[in-house]
Amino acid sequence: MLIRIRSKDGNFRHELDSNADALVLLRKISEHSPNIDEDTVTISNQPRGAETKLSSLKGRTLKSLGLNHGDLVFVQYKEKSTGPSIQAPPSSSQAASSTSTDATHRPWDLVQEDPVDVYWRSKDGKIPRQRDPQFCKHGPKGMCDYCMPLEPYDVAYHKEHGIKHLSYHAYLQKVAPKSSGATQFIPPLNPLDYRVKVPCPTGNHPSWPSGICTSCQPSAITLQSQPFRMVDHLEIASTDVIDRFLQAWRRTGMQRFGWMIGRYEPYDKVPMGVKAVVEAIHEPPQEGELDGLTLGLPWEDEPRIRNLASQSSTPMTIVGYIFTDLDPREEDRTKNVYKRHPGSFLMSSLEAIFAAAMQAANPTPSKSSSSGKFSSRLVTAILTGTEDGAIDMSAYQVSEQATAMVEADMIEASVDPGIVRVKEEDRSVDSARYVPDVFFSYKNEYGLEVKKSAKPAFPVEYLMINVTHGFPQNPVPVFQSTQFFIENRLIEHQTVERVLTQLSALGAPDIPDSRHRKPGDAQKAFELAKFLSDWHLVAFLDTTQLFPPNDMKVLMKAATSPTIMSDASQLDPLIATDGWQTLMTFTRENAPAQQGSALGSVMDEDIPQDILDQIAAEQAAAGGSGPASGAASGAATPGIKTCPHCTFENDAASTDCEVCGLPLS
Template identity: 20%
Template structure:
């Protein structure tokens, strides 16, 4: 670890974290970036600022150290055709494991797997190595683990092409979105010349169920219409792909406190919080995407027995600024629910669709795609415990909600379409060849896997989760800050303040610029300047 540095790459495709030897050349760094975003290395230019005005010094043959790269350095790459986000994981110790815990509820989980018995483990189907665990090792312990032949000698979070076994995804209902696109592109090979296009290789377009006004071929509707302006019918289909494949919970202690706070009120008031983290490649799926959760933030809210209301939050912009300085972004939300009748209610599905639309990101092919994940906390049986279920909704559902096709349903088991207003045309919803006004919401549910790394602190940005969360019954005060500072006084300057809730608290005591400067040092893993340390520690006096 002492001989490597972290380089944070920012491009049109998103953020990437790369671990590399500082003695490597700039050309070698470009080759790694090229493999991750799909841009030829010769076309990659490295800048130290977002405006692309300050290029890193040195030639391709210069070492990274000579070119000015330090641990946590941020690199901006102008790359319009960048393909996807990725991460090269920091190597863990040989005894590190990724623990896949059973967090699902009996009432929740995967609608595609309802009624299907889940075996204890799939040890013969995986190839993650004897010191690691993957999605197919769920429930495997040292007592029932069976030795198998491995194709590689990777340990911990390290992955190579040999350990990406196709058996890992043979039972998965939703394939990664980028892999789905690759399969479509593969179908059109040799079917036509390079300058032609077919249904499999045409550029992506956003799904739309809106009426297209302004057609000059006829009078305005209802006096006239044609195939060009009529809304496209929505043919209900289960989505084959998903934009996020796996959720890794790096801040399990903090998430547990969120759940405990809800349970402490006897589940009478539902709670909601934003999830902050980053996206990375998931080696268990071909071209898969993993959402890594590092922090939660409770916005101002009103909780009720059957739901919650998020209030206007004047501090939200500051929360996002601190998260960005840490190298994090808002990747999802978590909320509690007492719904036992279905996986998700129609109201929940519509709200998730709105959130995915709100936080959709730009895809290199020019469309918006969702990567905003949902974690639902529900009671787990009669034991007093709770479980987590992770979802997204399909692109089709998101488009129906965005284009105002759906309506409030009194039936908690059905989604319904609204009636068109006078002189209005809306899209029809078709199920099994028939136009329907109500339908099963499970058509739209996309289930995600989740798990918790055992030694998340080894490679997470945030190290501490022992400060009171904002916007709960007991607000943090000066004494809490004093206790926290004294508790971590002997820690390194990077680790002692690596607490998201503490950083949010000191915004009011200092100023947002100082806190962001502190957060940026934490995100880069660099020592904090003495004057900032003294300024923060003065809050304990």
């Protein structure tokens, strides 16, 4: 077969056997470059990026590398040093180790992908079709063009079902079909990078900003709709998760932010689709305001939270983040302003840039990428007002182009939330920002496609990717309770004493393992299991140092066991741990001090006086309605149920206590 080679020495053609060893290429390249350093030779299927060291491909045939007749291979190398050098020869073990490392330790070979990626890589993704009674003329076991399965990237199927974006794995099938029979020696995906290459690959001039050439500068950018999306659907495991998150806003009127804890699963509504399932929302330290919030980054507690989430019965991780943008109407405080719609903006430029920064910090491990990482599955969810004044959620991601532009420091937010500004080029040593030409296209009033410069600004929609969202019809959440106080809230205060009080009210110290339980202990065991199956409780206990690391793993697995509410024996491993016995000892010692305590007033005492004054003013102006409605004032109020277990004041319509989760009697 004919293989074309392009290097800095020129273009060359060679007739090679498809079953020849890959190092045949190295010998052919050396024929035209007598001073070549063979250890530095790299090949690629594109002019820049995705280079693979040729010596690492020893033992593989040209056919197995995916090379076909007429293919063009781009070659780069360094020349041998002309100066004398003395170097000790490597030992035989070092040489063997070096060869083995070059052959196997490529970034994409070492990647451990998410279970959902492992699942879809084992499937062909074909879309099955039934026999067409009108056009199919064959028998029930036959197949023709009218009933044969479709490829997962079939354009007509996506258009018919209103699917705007290909799923990630359908896109992979399109760019690198599994049926091609050849193993690609270079992964098909290459992360976008709009930064100047430093140093320049040619080495012919000083590095940027002192010098620049066509080899190290990024090409012009044309903003386009991304054909694929990394996540096709956002699923909230239970409505209680969102209601509990909104409770802080309803009590104070201040906006809130939270990291969504969950996992990724196959999504059957899209060919080879992926959905993010949210089981809990963890709220980091923040300062909420009426029209925004302040968030501290980097998040110091992130490693602990990720580690804790990974220890659940079904490992979880951070799948995205959610925040509120709610503003009650002046004329009716029970309804919210409809501010995000196609006529204004759906996602502000500041939010899009923040999303790009977060996605860049959370890349997706991928065996199909030359770097071992590609794009991100982090989802942005926004809770805001609808046209009728209710509250609804919208979900988005930003494109690979958005992430690359933010990493290159090319864009910034503008005063108009629907517009993104392109920064000016800066050749100073401190910033050294290079901004290539940026274009975007649109259809004019005559329906013609027009390309326009994106400088100085362009619509934020060119960076956005829509993600569908919803709730399951038959919820089966991992966490059975959302009643424990939530971290980093001024209106809720997590304390060990509160945990001990609630455990004592449940009779936890007197509940033995399943082998020694009496018939009357069964209900108590199930109530205890529900109380412990709470993300915020487990995350808080992880900070108390009452449980050693191994015991925390046992607690996390018990709290997330799918059968914990039907089989209370799932608590047995937890009850046997030293950490649990220590906690029960403190619970017994704390029991006498519980009588006469007024724990229900803790939430009120934690609310700053200025917020209480604001709540009172809003209630007076709106007749007790609005986001602050329901905030306790500390005095007896009609329509309030006081919990007999922890004395917390609940709404009259409640059947279970919002704090301890026990029935109100």
